[in-house]
Amino acid sequence: MIAFMVQTLSAVVLSVSRDSVHRFTKPLCKAITLLEGLGVAGDAHLWVTVQHRSRVAADPTQPNLRQVHLIHSELFAEVAAVGFTLRPGDMGENVTTAGLDLLALPRGARLQIGPDALIEVTGLRNPCAQINEFEPGLLKTMVGHDDKGRLIRKAGITGIVLHSGVIRPGDKITVTLPQEPHHALD
Template identity: 60%
Template sequence: MADAQSDEQAAGLAQVVAVSRSPVHGFSKPREASIRLLPGIGVEGDAHAGTTVKHRSRVAVDPTQPNLRQVHLIHAELHAALAAAGFDIGYGELGENITTAGIDLLALPVGTRLRIGDAQIEITGLRNPCAQIEQFREGLLSQVVVKDAHGEIVRKAGVMGVVVAGGVVRPGQGIETTLPPLPHKRLERV
């Protein structure tokens, strides 16, 4: 497997900034001192943990679908960009379990593995923000779903993954990135 560490990551700058979880289905998740990732399940004590889908809209369609959205990761750089646009949003308030810094989550291919301590997450795809985000903060959806110069939709609200190896995740821990074998598959919404 090829190592995808950038110079910044090699210098130890790719890290966990915050961790969050919520036992109830809601938009935001309160920050925690640490979270425990369970292999094949997700974040212990989080409403979205499980082997099958837990997102209400997906459960309504087919509750037996595999849960490709066990862990939600957002880059702190998105929070900074939103703040610059006038949206003061704290870590976890967009529903993410892990807030990262120093890693371009949106540029990773499907199957990328992120190692945080003993825990390992495999990236499955992009988060597809829904109308709830607009109810949370008016105008926010247009900040996290945009069109590029070619008219293609660009989703900026983070990535989703499944837990491959369990462990405790805390702010300040480094993140090691390993790309899957070539050819790489671009992230799509999951």
């Protein structure tokens, strides 16, 4: 069993983004609307079935477990320490958070964002070679290994929308952990 400790005292939305076209970076918005069972209104990844081009090519009937992409702003400081510059929306995330260790969340954790929106965490974002097209060498900083040699992916997390709602910068994020046993994100 894996123990999960998640710090949420001051977890907030730093920024929100969406793009109706499949591009690496998403432009910032004043607000985004999450639609239950679909994802972010107006975003290229919106729908019940997969919308990621690689997953569509493999099997377009798969359920879309990546309706919303979230990344922790603390990653920006980590990559800056080794010479890279990232800003909200640069990695194609819909929600940039602050004060919450997204990577420490277990699968099935629920994120209440603002008064209405509810997301269930489904997995880690898998960093791909497109990151190096954005900034050469950046992919190397998005993956690592822990002291036991296990792969660590740092490019954020994905989730599905359980309850519709509008999300804005400054909205509070409340985490509810699933029943034990908890399962690490993969």
